[in-house]
Amino acid sequence: MPHINLPKEYPGIRSLFIYRPETAAPLNGLVQQLLYSPHPTLSQGERELIATYVSSLNHCKYCSTIHGAIAKHHLHNGNVVEKVKANPDDAPISKKLKSLMKIAGKVQISGKEVLPSDIEAARNEGATDIEIHDTVLIAATFCMFNRYVDGLATWAPDDLEVYDRMGKQRAEEGYLTPPFKIKS
Amino acid sequence: MAHIQVPEGVPGIRSLVMFRPETGQYLYELAQVLLRGESPLSEAERELIAAYVSSHNDCVFCMSSHAAAARYLFKDKKQLVDFVLTDYQSAPISNKLKALLNIAGKVQVNGKNVLPEDVEEARRQGAIDRDIHDTVLLAATFSMFNRYVDGLASFTPTDPQAYEEMGVRLGEKGYALPHNS
Numbered sequence: 374m375p376h377i378n379l380p381k382e383y384p385g386i387r388s389l390f391i392y393r394p395e396t397a398a399p400l401n402g403l404v405q406q407l408l409y410s411p412h413p414t415l416s417q418g419e420r421e422l423i424a425t426y427v428s429s430l431n432h433c434k435y436c437s438t439i440h441g442a443i444a445k446h447h448l449h450n451g452n453v454v455e456k457v458k459a460n461p462d463d464a465p466i467s468k469k470l471k472s473l474m475k476i477a478g479k480v481q482i483s484g485k486e487v488l489p490s491d492i493e494a495a496r497n498e499g500a501t502d503i504e505i506h507d508t509v510l511i512a513a514t515f516c517m518f519n520r521y522v523d524g525l526a527t528w529a530p531d532d533l534e535v536y537d538r539m540g541k542q543r544a545e546e547g548y549l550t551p552p553f554k555i556k557s
Numbered sequence: 558m559a560h561i562q563v564p565e566g567v568p569g570i571r572s573l574v575m576f577r578p579e580t581g582q583y584l585y586e587l588a589q590v591l592l593r594g595e596s597p598l599s600e601a602e603r604e605l606i607a608a609y610v611s612s613h614n615d616c617v618f619c620m621s622s623h624a625a626a627a628r629y630l631f632k633d634k635k636q637l638v639d640f641v642l643t644d645y646q647s648a649p650i651s652n653k654l655k656a657l658l659n660i661a662g663k664v665q666v667n668g669k670n671v672l673p674e675d676v677e678e679a680r681r682q683g684a685i686d687r688d689i690h691d692t693v694l695l696a697a698t699f700s701m702f703n704r705y706v707d708g709l710a711s712f713t714p715t716d717p718q719a720y721e722e723m724g725v726r727l728g729e730k731g732y733a734l735p736h737n738s
Contacts, residue, residue, distance in 0.1 A: 376673070377676075432669065433668070476708075505561055513702070513703075519667075520664050520693070522668065524668035
């Protein structure tokens, strides 16, 4: 049961967005810009994989499952999502994305863990300043969302089919359209 | 030196949002709503929670700038900021604020660490849903800002005077997106 009185029809972050629309607006704008809006080089699927990986390191069931589902719909590949969650180094992704995942994993622990050598390794794989910036900010942002969602003990459904439907909606529509009710 | 090419001499988060205003606009809007918008917690208390979480994350830039903003906003009670950052349990603050700082400290580690008894204790001390919500979101948000600022190794001034000036600016003007000149 959530720690505060939240709308019961919606899970996770969606229940918090409805509870407090004033903070929902910039939070949802941020995630739309980071994960969905056009990016010069990183695909929507790649950015969702970074969000999924960080959420899984934070053991946030709601965020890791929903972003995993969104990534799966973007990439038309559920296997790569599972492999990234298990270990990005063994996943079928580019060397550049692996080097960015390494940076994201360090940010999840603390920003200070990111060393010049990590940045250099990413640059050697062709990573640009914007890619490094967005990787750090996606990782930092999900360290926020994971804490917000779990710190208030929001509802995380058990049924994977629910996440698949929500994930399809977000992959198709982005983050700004209204959510559908999970419970009536 | 920062890990990416940000404007030189501009400290912390400001240099990062100038590099990428597309995301920066939402970060500043979030800070303004969360720290200056309507809330049962005073602006000074919210800045204090931000400084407390940033000190747990060992983020010198965020801790120093938000502690300075809290000192400015607490006015003649400004010495309690350093009491709280050293040991909030013995600081001259309300039991409600202590219970909320306990929750913020747990969120800093992981959201799951917040237990029903932590929330019950805050309610016993008079906290309502919005106090608890704002505390958790503040702690979560600074767990983001701290990682963003340090993860890109942005410039952290060492001169205390620089932070005092930031504290005055944040206290008087709040959070407005800086523009590239």
